[in-house]
Amino acid sequence: MRDRDDEEDRGLLDEAGAKTSPQHEGDKGFGSVRGLFTGTAKWTTLAILILGSVLALPLIAYVCRGRLPDVVSLGEKQLAIALHPEQHTTRKATTLTFNWNITLGMRSPDGVEKQVYLFPGPTIEARSGDRIIVNVFNGLESEGISLHWHGLRMRGRNNMDGAIGFTQCPIPTGGDFVYDFTIGADEHGTFWWHSHNQVQRGDGLYGGLVVHQPAAGSSSTVGNDALLLIGDWFHRNQTDVLHWYADFGSLGNEPVPDSLVINGQGRYNCSMAVPARPVTCNQLQASSLKPLLAAKSNAPTRLRLVNTGTVAGITFMIDGATLHPVAVDGACSVGSQPGRSVGILYPGERVDVMIEWEAGDVQQPRLNIYLDDENFGGFPNAALNPNQTFYALLGANDTSINEEAMLLQLGPEHRDIANLTSSSTPTPALPAKAQETVLLYMKTQKLSRFENRPLGFVNHTTWEAQIPPLLSLNRTSWDDHQFLPFIGSTSQPATVDIIINNLDDGSHPIHLHGNSFHVLSSYRAEGRDGWGSYNPYESEPLSAFNLVNPVMRDTVSVPRRGYVVLRLMADNPGLWMLHCHMLVHMGTGMVAGLHIGGPDDFDHVQGMDQSAATLCKDVGSESQR
Numbered sequence: 001m002r003d004r005d006d007e008e009d010r011g012l013l014d015e016a017g018a019k020t021s022p023q024h025e026g027d028k029g030f031g032s033v034r035g036l037f038t039g040t041a042k043w044t045t046l047a048i049l050i051l052g053s054v055l056a057l058p059l060i061a062y063v064c065r066g067r068l069p070d071v072v073s074l075g076e077k078q079l080a081i082a083l084h085p086e087q088h089t090t091r092k093a094t095t096l097t098f099n100w101n102i103t104l105g106m107r108s109p110d111g112v113e114k115q116v117y118l119f120p121g122p123t124i125e126a127r128s129g130d131r132i133i134v135n136v137f138n139g140l141e142s143e144g145i146s147l148h149w150h151g152l153r154m155r156g157r158n159n160m161d162g163a164i165g166f167t168q169c170p171i172p173t174g175g176d177f178v179y180d181f182t183i184g185a186d187e188h189g190t191f192w193w194h195s196h197n198q199v200q201r202g203d204g205l206y207g208g209l210v211v212h213q214p215a216a217g218s219s220s221t222v223g224n225d226a227l228l229l230i231g232d233w234f235h236r237n238q239t240d241v242l243h244w245y246a247d248f249g250s251l252g253n254e255p256v257p258d259s260l261v262i263n264g265q266g267r268y269n270c271s272m273a274v275p276a277r278p279v280t281c282n283q284l285q286a287s288s289l290k291p292l293l294a295a296k297s298n299a300p301t302r303l304r305l306v307n308t309g310t311v312a313g314i315t316f317m318i319d320g321a322t323l324h325p326v327a328v329d330g331a332c333s334v335g336s337q338p339g340r341s342v343g344i345l346y347p348g349e350r351v352d353v354m355i356e357w358e359a360g361d362v363q364q365p366r367l368n369i370y371l372d373d374e375n376f377g378g379f380p381n382a383a384l385n386p387n388q389t390f391y392a393l394l395g396a397n398d399t400s401i402n403e404e405a406m407l408l409q410l411g412p413e414h415r416d417i418a419n420l421t422s423s424s425t426p427t428p429a430l431p432a433k434a435q436e437t438v439l440l441y442m443k444t445q446k447l448s449r450f451e452n453r454p455l456g457f458v459n460h461t462t463w464e465a466q467i468p469p470l471l472s473l474n475r476t477s478w479d480d481h482q483f484l485p486f487i488g489s490t491s492q493p494a495t496v497d498i499i500i501n502n503l504d505d506g507s508h509p510i511h512l513h514g515n516s517f518h519v520l521s522s523y524r525a526e527g528r529d530g531w532g533s534y535n536p537y538e539s540e541p542l543s544a545f546n547l548v549n550p551v552m553r554d555t556v557s558v559p560r561r562g563y564v565v566l567r568l569m570a571d572n573p574g575l576w577m578l579h580c581h582m583l584v585h586m587g588t589g590m591v592a593g594l595h596i597g598g599p600d601d602f603d604h605v606q607g608m609d610q611s612a613a614t615l616c617k618d619v620g621s622e623s624q625r
């Protein structure tokens with residue numbers, strides 16, 4: 001069946017042929033506890049430092065002086081990361097400086113021991129217009145690193161995007177790099193940062209990044225604001241997971257996770273571990289797990305949900321409360337009603353929901369998380385409980401929490417993220433036709449010339465990182481693994497429709513760096529016969545375009561055997577990665593990009609950035625420090 005499909009796909013892929021420095025602020029004494037906020041902010045200081053200690057808990061030491069003692073106490077009592085909009089919405093834009101020492105340590109997030117990058121990393125909280133400086137020291141023994149600021153536009157700072165192969169070489173062991181960029185005056189919302197080197201993100205090298213919108217006028221009613229970084233979790237490290245997938249023996253089936261973690265906490269039943277894969281497991285009791293929130297509050301409560309996982313989509317519900325989706329990705333406000341459940345949130349995507357507690361008779365509300373099983377069919381993992389339940393509030397003592405979550409009802413009370421629309425109409429109105437079109441086909445293929453190993457393709461290209469990175473080379477020097485359609489501009493930035501066809505049986509969550517796009521259309525073909533592809537040069541789309549109130553996102557799930565049509569204003573010059581956010585697909589080449597150029601820059605000469613290349617001379621050399 002799969003082989004026949006591959007034949008069909010090759011037909012589709014072939015049908016038309018290819019047309020185809022930062023300034024240091026402050027001293028660089030890492031390893032000492034220093035002020036987090038510098039500049040004009042008066043209410044310093046909460047200092048955060050990633051400690052390299054493999055002994056100390058918590059994973060990240062919060063050291064407080066002066067204000068904000070509640071961070072520590074609340075963090076000990078509840079799972080959700082409490083945010084502090086009141087400290088950001090009314091102040092002036094400033095410079096926030098962070099010093100991070102990235103290290104590995106042995107931890108048991110869900111009871112099973114694993115070497116992880118100390119995670120989740122510190123949360124960056126800022127406001128629009130802030131300048132962010134992160135001094136990153138690579139304290140790892142044998143791996144390079146890079147950090148990417150997922151969802152931020154990085155205008156004028158393409159070289160700070162962290163995309164290995166595109167914008168920089170890895171920061172070598174013992175080396176450091178200063179990420180320095182300014183958040184746009186109109187940018188706000190829920191973002192996150194994560195490693196963009198190899199597969200480190202899946203072993204915990206990530207954290208939250210929330211940009212608060214400055215309050216208009218003097219009054220601001222913010223209520224409670226909290227962050228949940230939720231993702232699937234593997235007991236093997238991601239390097240092993242990728243090796244397993246990239247072997248012909250996987251038959252192209254995606255790896256199935258062992259559990260899930262929420263802000264670094266998970267649940268796993270040790271007795272489910274299989275002999276073939278022994279684990280060091282300490283059975284956690286539900287009563288020792290932190291509840292979602294320390295207390296029920298009557299103030300409006302915003303929960304910002306980020307899928308930090310590697311393969312699985314996620315659906316959420318809280319029994320005893322309604323969830324009201326209010327925004328997706330970088331603050332696209334959505335028009336929706338409160339519902340009982342919200343999903344499916346795919347890896348890399350974010351949704352903000354308001355929680356409203358019900359007066360009803362639920363004594364001990366639960367947070368229920370459902371991992372989507374779309375990709376779990378190949379080699380099932382009997383040890384995985386895909387439907388997990390946690391206490392939603394402190395003080396619960398319901399022992400039945402050892403069971404799995406109640407069944408999910410996908411009825412009229414379910415809020416389908418793919419069906420959300422924006423609460424506003426774009427201005428100026430979106431034209432019916434874009435000036436340019438980029439047509440793409442994405443597909444995992446097992447070709448005999450690659451020993452039947454699954455590889456990810458965008459059109460005919462399977463990606464491998466080029467060294468030195470593309471940003472330091474002109475276009476004519478890029479190798480055969482690079483596929484970055486060029487979008488030029490004249491005096492006005494071009495409007496572009498990006499049509500992404502998915503020729504696989506599972507969805508691909510696609511993330512575009514440095515840009516947001518309107519999702520004009522999304523189509524999914526059911527069943528196994530027939531493709532829902534859209535080629536604008538040959539046919540009409542299978543579903544109408546929404547030009548009236550489409551959501552604006554930076555990550556979108558392209559449905560199985562279907563497509564999405566994305567409308568982009570190409571006003572942010574740079575080399576921007578466009579890739580599947582499933583780690584094994586990205587790791588096997590499902591990566592393209594957009595080269596958004598200034599006029600007459602087809603050779604990419606004007607934009608060349610040598611700072612990206614300077615890191616490369618350190619690649620392979622052990623300690624230049």
Ligand SMILES: *[C@@H]1O[C@H](CO)[C@@H](O)[C@H](O)[C@H]1NC(C)=O
Nearest residue numbers: 013016017019020439459485
């Ligand atoms: C991708 O492949 C399709 C089909 O071969 C082709 O029509 C399209 O132009 C290609 N896209 C680009 C950007 O080259």
Ligand SMILES: *[C@@H]1O[C@H](CO)[C@@H](O)[C@H](O)[C@H]1NC(C)=O
Nearest residue numbers: 030031052053101103137139
């Ligand atoms: C980073 O942490 C490691 C491991 O604890 C330590 O050896 C190293 O000195 C630290 N580096 C800095 C610059 O703090």
Ligand SMILES: *[C@@H]1O[C@H](CO)[C@@H](O)[C@H](O)[C@H]1NC(C)=O
Nearest residue numbers: 115143203236237238239240
């Ligand atoms: C992953 O785990 C394997 C053992 O299963 C180990 O050999 C390897 O060094 C680990 N890799 C990383 C990057 O942690």
Ligand SMILES: *[C@@H]1O[C@H](CO)[C@@H](O)[C@H](O)[C@H]1NC(C)=O
Nearest residue numbers: 362363364395396397398399
């Ligand atoms: C457990 O919770 C119930 C209902 O909230 C309460 O009546 C009971 O006293 C609690 N028991 C303990 C041991 O805390």
Ligand SMILES: *[C@@H]1O[C@H](CO)[C@@H](O)[C@H](O)[C@H]1NC(C)=O
Nearest residue numbers: 269270271272283284402403
């Ligand atoms: C683990 O699973 C076993 C078998 O299903 C069950 O009997 C046991 O109660 C579970 N333990 C926990 C802590 O959930």
Ligand SMILES: *[C@@H]1O[C@H](CO)[C@@H](O)[C@H](O)[C@H]1NC(C)=O
Nearest residue numbers: 370386387404406407408409
């Ligand atoms: C998990 O929940 C979903 C939705 O309620 C259900 O269809 C599925 O059967 C459950 N899976 C397991 C293993 O219980």
Ligand SMILES: *[C@@H]1O[C@H](CO)[C@@H](O)[C@H](O)[C@H]1NC(C)=O
Nearest residue numbers: 410411414415416417418419
């Ligand atoms: C999303 O919207 C489409 C079209 O309106 C509808 O067919 C589909 O059932 C909706 N999905 C859900 C889960 O409500």
Ligand SMILES: *[C@@H]1O[C@H](CO)[C@@H](O)[C@H](O)[C@H]1NC(C)=O
Nearest residue numbers: 473474475476477603604605
């Ligand atoms: C691009 O790079 C190649 C190889 O380094 C060089 O031969 C060529 O002259 C460069 N082109 C431009 C326009 O700089």
Ligand SMILES: [Cu+2]
Nearest residue numbers: 508580582585
């Ligand atoms: Cu994918």
